[in-house]
Amino acid sequence: MANxxxxxxxxxxAALALVAVYYLLPLYVMLTTSFKTLDDIRQGNLxxxxxxxxxxxxxxAWASACTGIECGGMKGFFWNSVKMTVPAVLxxxxxxAVNGYVVSMWRFRGSDVLFTMxxxxxxxxxxxVLLPMAQLLGYLGIANTTTGLVLVHVIYGTAFTTLFxxxxxxxxxxxxxxxxxxxxxxxxxxxxxxxxxVSGPIFVVCIIWQFTQIWNDFLFGVVFAAGESQPITVALxxxxxxSTGVKEYNVDMASAIIxxxxxxxxxxxxxxxxxxxxxxxxxxx
Amino acid sequence: xxxSSSPAEVRALADAAPAAASRQRLxxxxxxRLVLSPTIVMSLVxxxxxxxxxxxxxxxxxxxxxxYDWAGLTQYLALFDNERWWTAxxxxxxxxxxxILCTLVVGLLLAVLLDQKIRAEGALRAVYLYPxxxxxxxxxxxxKWMLNPDMGLQKVLNDWGFANFTFDWLVDPDRAIYTVVIAxxxxxxxxxxxxxxxxxxxxxxxxxxAAQVDGASLPTIYRxxxxxxxxxxFFSVLLILSHIAIKSFDLxxxxxxxxxxxxxxxxxxFMYQFAFTRGQLGLGAASxxxxxxxxxxxxVPLMYLETRSxxxx
Amino acid sequence: MASLSIDNVCKTYNNGTxxxxxxxxxxxxxxxxxxxxxxxxxxxTLLNMIAGLDDISSGDIRIGERRVNDxxxxxxxxxxxxxxxxxxxxxxxxxxxxxxxxxxxxxKAEIDATVNRxxxxxxxxxxxxxxxxxxxxxxxxxxxxxxxxxxNPSIFLFDEPLSNLDAKLRVExxxxxxxxxxxxxxxxxxxTHDQIEAMTLGDRIAVMKDGIVQQFGSPQDIYDNxxxxxxxxxxxxxxxxFIPATVVESGGQLGVKVCDDHGCVVLPxxxxxxxxxxxxxxxxxxxIRPEQITDARTAHREGLPQMDCHVKVIEPTGPDTLIFxxxxxxxxxxxxxxxxxxxxxxxxxxxFDVSKAVLFDPKTEMRIA
Numbered sequence: 001m002a003n004x005x006x007x008x009x010x011x012x013x014a015a016l017a018l019v020a021v022y023y024l025l026p027l028y029v030m031l032t033t034s035f036k037t038l039d040d041i042r043q044g045n046l047x048x049x050x051x052x053x054x055x056x057x058x059x060x061a062w063a064s065a066c067t068g069i070e071c072g073g074m075k076g077f078f079w080n081s082v083k084m085t086v087p088a089v090l091x092x093x094x095x096x097a098v099n100g101y102v103v104s105m106w107r108f109r110g111s112d113v114l115f116t117m118x119x120x121x122x123x124x125x126x127x128x129v130l131l132p133m134a135q136l137l138g139y140l141g142i143a144n145t146t147t148g149l150v151l152v153h154v155i156y157g158t159a160f161t162t163l164f165x166x167x168x169x170x171x172x173x174x175x176x177x178x179x180x181x182x183x184x185x186x187x188x189x190x191x192x193x194x195x196x197x198v199s200g201p202i203f204v205v206c207i208i209w210q211f212t213q214i215w216n217d218f219l220f221g222v223v224f225a226a227g228e229s230q231p232i233t234v235a236l237x238x239x240x241x242x243s244t245g246v247k248e249y250n251v252d253m254a255s256a257i258i259x260x261x262x263x264x265x266x267x268x269x270x271x272x273x274x275x276x277x278x279x280x281x282x283x284x285x
Numbered sequence: 286x287x288x289s290s291s292p293a294e295v296r297a298l299a300d301a302a303p304a305a306a307s308r309q310r311l312x313x314x315x316x317x318r319l320v321l322s323p324t325i326v327m328s329l330v331x332x333x334x335x336x337x338x339x340x341x342x343x344x345x346x347x348x349x350x351x352x353y354d355w356a357g358l359t360q361y362l363a364l365f366d367n368e369r370w371w372t373a374x375x376x377x378x379x380x381x382x383x384x385i386l387c388t389l390v391v392g393l394l395l396a397v398l399l400d401q402k403i404r405a406e407g408a409l410r411a412v413y414l415y416p417x418x419x420x421x422x423x424x425x426x427x428x429k430w431m432l433n434p435d436m437g438l439q440k441v442l443n444d445w446g447f448a449n450f451t452f453d454w455l456v457d458p459d460r461a462i463y464t465v466v467i468a469x470x471x472x473x474x475x476x477x478x479x480x481x482x483x484x485x486x487x488x489x490x491x492x493x494x495a496a497q498v499d500g501a502s503l504p505t506i507y508r509x510x511x512x513x514x515x516x517x518x519f520f521s522v523l524l525i526l527s528h529i530a531i532k533s534f535d536l537x538x539x540x541x542x543x544x545x546x547x548x549x550x551x552x553x554x555f556m557y558q559f560a561f562t563r564g565q566l567g568l569g570a571a572s573x574x575x576x577x578x579x580x581x582x583x584x585v586p587l588m589y590l591e592t593r594s595x596x597x598x
Numbered sequence: 599m600a601s602l603s604i605d606n607v608c609k610t611y612n613n614g615t616x617x618x619x620x621x622x623x624x625x626x627x628x629x630x631x632x633x634x635x636x637x638x639x640x641x642x643t644l645l646n647m648i649a650g651l652d653d654i655s656s657g658d659i660r661i662g663e664r665r666v667n668d669x670x671x672x673x674x675x676x677x678x679x680x681x682x683x684x685x686x687x688x689x690x691x692x693x694x695x696x697x698x699x700x701x702x703x704x705x706k707a708e709i710d711a712t713v714n715r716x717x718x719x720x721x722x723x724x725x726x727x728x729x730x731x732x733x734x735x736x737x738x739x740x741x742x743x744x745x746x747x748x749x750n751p752s753i754f755l756f757d758e759p760l761s762n763l764d765a766k767l768r769v770e771x772x773x774x775x776x777x778x779x780x781x782x783x784x785x786x787x788x789x790t791h792d793q794i795e796a797m798t799l800g801d802r803i804a805v806m807k808d809g810i811v812q813q814f815g816s817p818q819d820i821y822d823n824x825x826x827x828x829x830x831x832x833x834x835x836x837x838x839x840f841i842p843a844t845v846v847e848s849g850g851q852l853g854v855k856v857c858d859d860h861g862c863v864v865l866p867x868x869x870x871x872x873x874x875x876x877x878x879x880x881x882x883x884x885x886i887r888p889e890q891i892t893d894a895r896t897a898h899r900e901g902l903p904q905m906d907c908h909v910k911v912i913e914p915t916g917p918d919t920l921i922f923x924x925x926x927x928x929x930x931x932x933x934x935x936x937x938x939x940x941x942x943x944x945x946x947x948x949x950f951d952v953s954k955a956v957l958f959d960p961k962t963e964m965r966i967a
Contacts, residue, residue, distance in 0.1 A: 012403070016399065019413070022471070041436065042436070046437055099321055106317035118324065125580055127572075131566060178651050178671075219535065233420050237539050259420060264419070313670060
């Protein structure tokens with residue numbers, strides 16, 4: 001495999017570049033459109049740059065765009081998503097860490113069966129639990145609240161986090177736990193003093209994965225939250241699909257970018273771990 | 286180490302130890318089970334219990350409010366009699382098939398190309414993968430704008446001189462589902478690329494060298510040796526993609542909303558609308574059960590094949 | 599220090615497989631016990647059971663006077679060195695050594711003194727502030743030993759501690775472990791699959807196979823008087839030759855007849871004639887170690903049976919040359935002086951020292967004589 005610039009290699013580069021353009025196009029369009037005025041959008045075309053970079057659409061998207069009846073922009077929903085995502089990610093990750101520790105290092109009779117049983121939770125289509133969950137949340141009085149959404153995300157996210165940590169801890173030699181037990185350390189001491197200090201990478205992977213999943217969720221949001229407690233994905237969908245009045249594409253695009261910003265940011269600063277999480281999540285079991 | 290215990294000391298130790306010792310042993314034995322139990326209970330109730338609950342609902346006459354009187358297969362019969370359901374199923378088949386095929390081909394191709402010791406590999410990989418960080422709602426919003434027949438890509442090409450170029454699939458009832466494929470492939474193929482690339486990097490270098498020594502050309506090496514060795518990756522990719530396809534909801538909602546009319550409906554959208562906006566709980570439950578069964582029907586054979594081929598080595 | 603006794607210990611896994619089938623071993627205070635056997639023989643399981651990391655299905659384990667069956671590892675007063683060393687990766691060497699003492703709530707000053715003393719003894723003082731990932735294999739091994747030593751337990755348990763080291767280091771560390779044992783007079787249980795380690799280190803060796811102790815005794819006893827075919831073949835390198843042969847009576851003496859393609863010889867048996875009487879005319883397995891078939895110069899003694907054999911392959915090892923011949927259609931290894939060794943294809947006179955030869959029943963594989 002010579003590194004010289006042959007025709008073949010040029011073709012490879014050309015193909016890769018072309019595909020890169022295809023991938024970047026929507027981002028480019030979103031960005032340029034969001035900085036255009038409505039007139040600008042009508043006069044130019046999708047690929048033209050804004051005649052003047054105008055931040056008006058961004059201000060409107062953040063503070064005063066209408067999503068259905070309310071016209072408070074994305075800001076409230078953005079914070080809803082934050083308030084939903086942060087606790088849900090932290091709690092499900094903690095559960096996952098401890099569960100993964102048990103099913104890998106403290107296996108007992110039947111623990112493998114229980115783990116397989118948990119894993120099924122990763123595969124089911126969530127449609128099949130929506131109706132009972134809606135009933136339960138209503139019964140508990142937390143329907144249409146962020147608390148309810150946190151609960152739902154913790155419940156259905158824990159199967160994944162358990163899988164992540166289990167797959168990580170099986171790569172750690174179990175002689176470490178044996179050595180700890182002989183040194184006299186108990187279940188929790190071994191976890192906190194011996195395993196947690198080496199679990200940094202898997203925490204990052206797991207937190208990023210959960211953050212992306214929960215922030216981007218739409219199904220639970222649209223079913224279990226309404227009005228003021230909606231997460232940003234639901235609000236964005238409402239904004240874009242509201243059919244009344246003039247369609248403000250620039251506001252739509254600015255809102256979409258606002259909704260995507262946190263996960264994009266995480267992707268940019270910790271992309272390496274993001275990819276690792278994707279591949280780890282893919283190799284189920 | 287001059288430590289030597291007198292018999293008396295030893296006996297005292299033997300007497301004192303059991304109480305404390307058995308406490309530690311009990312803790313070691315029961316703590317792991319105790320710690321795991323909340324999650325197990327959660328899973329039993331919220332996964333298995335709720336599936337049973339949904340199954341039960343699907344055998345009742347529930348409409349706006351759940352009722353728990355047995356009504357047999359009424360809802361399933363109604364479902365199979367519902368033309369919109371069959372549109373959704375057909376769309377799922379069409380979308381699923383195309384989506385899986387295109388994503389697989391694009392992902393594999395990108396992985397193979399990127400595996401050629403490309404200079405800017407890191408940057409390119411980042412570009413191909415970023416859609417995976419986005420919500421399907423954002424993806425749908427962006428593509429909805431780009432595919433807008435009046436002001437989107439069609440206009441660009443018209444402006445460039447292709448005056449007769451039309452691209453109105455988004456509003457064409459026969460074509461709307463294909464736009465979902467386009468956006469879906471855009472979102473997911475980078476992910477598949479990453480999986481395949483990880484697989485390619487895992488192929489033993491000496492096998493490739495052996496093939497080169499045997500005089501095989503690069504395309505032959507890939508076609509005959511490298512790609513066949515990625516069999517397990519193909520399985521996981523198929524597993525994940527079919528899973529995404531069957532569950533796909535957000536993308537359709539954001540891009541077409543199931544429209545125009547009901548032309549791009551899929552089962553997930555069908556279930557949502559009947560269960561939550563039309564007050565047909567029983568029918569919604571029945572459609573959810575059908576989705577579950579589809580996933581089981583697709584995943585179980587795939588996983589069976591995968592474990593079998595893994596065992597065979 | 600303490601004695602250790604293992605009485606009729608069994609282990610059955612949940613799926614019904616018996617890993618250990620009634621183990622009986624007892625050693626005195628200060629003895630070095632080796633558990634040796636091929637992988638899957640149950641030696642590591644037994645060690646884990648002594649440590650309290652695995653449950654005992656039935657039987658008793660006593661450390662000193664105490665029955666420890668139901669004690670947790672922490673309360674058995676043991677320390678263990680693992681094959682992978684199992685050093686806590688996030689802790690420095692110092693913390694690794696002091697961890698167990700800290701858990702036992704020893705006073706800080708005492709811990710520091712112990713750590714320093716142990717570090718000095720093992721010559722790892724300069725490594726105390728490093729992390730395990732910054733150490734070489736041999737250094738990790740020392741730290742693992744230091745962690746065990748610091749605890750000053752009644753019994754040290756070693757689980758194949760040298761198998762991750764390269765050959766040269768392994769020999770060095772072997773000597774050091776032996777030195778340590780001689781100095782501290784500690785009770786040690788040491789698991790290995792390497793019969794050379796077993797021979798060189800142990801006061802007592804338990805040779806295990808399929809969950810059963812095949813033979814338990816001193817190294818020399820096991821080498822000279824193997825209880826069965828398995829032990830005879832497992833201990834010693836190159837291993838004992840097993841030549842199928844028939845017991846014959848010639849000139850009032852019992853012997854076994856062995857043949858090369860050149861001819862045959864009857865090797866007289868030194869054993870009690872009465873005991874062997876019932877075997878005359880029957881097939882047995884004749885066991886003889888390579889060093890007992892040699893050249894005339896090495897043999898030193900007159901009047902030993904000898905025979906011209908056709909040399910198939912020679913393997914010089916330096917101090918000796920191994921000579922391979924075929925006797926009774928079986929490949930046989932002989933150990934000769936390098937200058938006396940003939941070349942492949944040639945005939946060579948070999949001298950048989952039968953005084954230590956043994957016989958096995960080919961059906962039961964047990965020792966006959």
